[in-house]
Amino acid sequence: MSVDLPTTTYYTRERLPEIRGTILEVYSEVYAADIAGDPFFSVERFEERLDGHTAAPGWACVVAEVGGSVAGFTYGFTGRDGVTFKLCENMLRAAYRGHGISRAMHDELMSHRREERSHLLVRRERPRLRALYERWGYRRAGELLPFPDAPLYDVMLLPLR
Incomplete structure (x- = not known):
């Protein structure tokens, strides 16, 4: 399948009401299998995490659209340090994977950041995803159990400056 070039839009917390429904819709689709099998991935728990993330300083999000349809999103915030x-x-x-859209969203989001590094978590049982981030320049820096009922994650770091 050929996919048109994505259009990316950058959002800050002030504009969250415009995209909150989109974020939840994409999450529900992407994590459908996990939602059915693990309460940690329920939409309700994701909304709790989203509320915590959006309350943090520097929250921003990039939404990608292809041909007028939402392909995905990426978001984060400035850490306490x-x-x-x-x-x-x-x-x-x-339907949009394998066309560089995820990288385009990531790079657009990072182009607005002033922090020294980016930090992300990848579930241990997702080595292909970890390898993707490694190709983008991230390096494994340890592991983390972010919540008592969460799966174990690899911590990945990318220098931004």
């Missing part, structure tokens, strides 16, 4: 951007989500609907 003030020098780390915490990339929380980078979600792309299945």
